[in-house]
Amino acid sequence: MGRSPCCEKEHTNKGAWTKEEDERLVNYIKLHGEGCWRSLPKAAGLLRCGKSCRLRWINYLRPDLKRGNFTEEEDELIINLHNLLGNKWSLIAARLPGRTDNEIKNYWNTHIKRKLYSRGVDPQTHRPLTSSTTVATTASNSATGTANNTSNNKTSSDNNNSKSCLFEVQNYMTAPLMQVPAGTIDANVKAGNESAEESNSSSGVTTSEEVFPELNLELSIGLPYQLHQIPSINIKELRQQPPQQKQQQVSCEWYGNLSQGACLYCHSGFQNTQACSCKAMGTTLTADNIYRYYRPLNS
DNA sequence: AAGATGCACAACCGCGTCCCA
């Protein structure tokens, strides 16, 4: 059974937004706030579907967006986060203030992939572009074996790699966070690849229980200043909660359901064990601990 | 100067998830 269309396509504009449309959208959101995207176009006098309005606002018109080129620091952060999270652009964007998932995704595809190839690193697996890789990665690397052809990488192997990456993260997360040294990615890559390849070459098979030492478990990755910000959880759903429920629901699990915040553990499918420190802390997040795991976009 | 090609990025599309009646 098909889904009903999000809008009446014959009565909506498509393509590039005009300045007037932008102004209408911005003015409306300034007055009424975000949300209720389906009804927004009509209320704002726009011949657009709600989805299009939402995208235009989030990716282009939002006042807190950072303009201009990515810094070297941001580059490295994106690479590290991609190593951890795979193609979870929204999660990555949540760690980069002022950047959108779409922007990061585009930047990844146009710049960072090339940068990694030039370093001899496979952008999907974050491993050296050599043929001596593990059995587990052989299938995916067969596509990346044509390292110069990025378009060839847009195959199902990409998906497999993303899933594989997340799966690896999940495996890692079975270890308590504090037992993992907060080393740098570079150091871990250097030390880890050798041991990983060594163990793989001896066994010949990568099992789901094996770990991948090059992954950096320092989950407080982020631009430094945001770690000290006091978050302002100004989310629609939170406002709608009865007052007595608010504190109780500011929990890891609760926030894990919101795309605007990101618990790296929960979003990676990790639940209900000691490694998920935000759960272990109890149900209340504090200003001290929240930024280890979350960065609400509208903070 | 003009067409071809490549690049960057805005925008679209389809699907998954959540929530509620």
Next chain:
DNA sequence: CTGGGACGCGGTTGTGCATCT
């Protein structure tokens, strides 16, 4: 429990601009 609406995400496409030939 179930079906449908709304939203968000990731992949893909379209388009304008820059560079090359």
